[in-house]
Amino acid sequence: xxxxxxxxxxxxxxxxxxxxxxxxxxxxxxxxxxxxxxxxxxxxxxxxxxxxxxxxxxxxxxxxxxxxxxxxxxxxxxxxxxxxxxxxxxxxxxxxxxxxxxxxxxxxxxxxxxxxxxxxxxxxxxxxxxxxxxxxxxxxxxxxxxxxxxxxxxxxxxxxxxxxx
Ligand SMILES: [Zn+2]
Numbered sequence: 001x002x003x004x005x006x007x008x009x010x011x012x013x014x015x016x017x018x019x020x021x022x023x024x025x026x027x028x029x030x031x032x033x034x035x036x037x038x039x040x041x042x043x044x045x046x047x048x049x050x051x052x053x054x055x056x057x058x059x060x061x062x063x064x065x066x067x068x069x070x071x072x073x074x075x076x077x078x079x080x081x082x083x084x085x086x087x088x089x090x091x092x093x094x095x096x097x098x099x100x101x102x103x104x105x106x107x108x109x110x111x112x113x114x115x116x117x118x119x120x121x122x123x124x125x126x127x128x129x130x131x132x133x134x135x136x137x138x139x140x141x142x143x144x145x146x147x148x149x150x151x152x153x154x155x156x157x158x159x160x161x162x163x164x165x
Contacts, residue, residue: 001040001049001050001051001052001053001054002052002053002069003032003036003039003040003042003054004022004028004032004033004036004054004055004056004057005022005028005032005033005036005055005100006018006019007018009033009042010036010040011040012141015033023137029057029058030075031057031058031059031064032054032056032057033089033148034057035054035059035064035066036057037077038087038091039052039054039066039076039087041090042050042086042090046078046083046086046094048075048076048078048083049076050085051075052068052069052075052106053068053069053072054066054067054069055067055069055100056154057067058150058153058154059093059106059150060144060146060149060150060153061093061146061148062093062094062143062146063093063094063095063096063143063147063150064088064091064094064095065095065096065097065098065099065111065150066071066087066095066096066097066098067098067099067100067101068097068098068099068100068159069099070099070100071099072099073097073098073099074083077097084097090128096111098110098113100109101112104120104131104155105117105120105153105155106139107151107154107155108120108133108151108159111147111150111151112133112135112142112147112161115136115142116131116135116136117134117135118134118135118136118164119133119134120132120133120134121134123160128158129157129162130157130158130159131151131157131158131159131160132160132162133151133159133160133161133162134162134164135161135162135163136163136164137162137163137164137165142161146160147161148160148161155158
């Protein structure tokens, strides 16, 4: 298994000098460390997890988004979601697994799946830019607040999910 932290950090409770520096620079987060270690623990009993690459972990109070290498999502999710359910229990939060995206739009689309994105508009206000992500009204029963927070953490921009008819 590969993670945002090195193998030594993955299997111990301390952070090496290099990873500590990454943490201080904001290249990796507490979530990267905690969730990667948690998955590593689980990988001792869950074979497919030994063979995955985690690129990034982003989380809110109730949601963990695991960004993995292309082709690895099915290994982390497992047949009928059996592995992701274990992970979710282990972490105490809903877990969403998405494969590495090529840009923001791709990321948002993967994050919101199976809801589809109708369009992304940038709204300019005197203070900031707000990314308005339009989704179909009939799909609006998703936890938009949590997803907006994930997008903000991933790209450092204000995002607003707007149901449109
Ligand atoms: Zn390390």
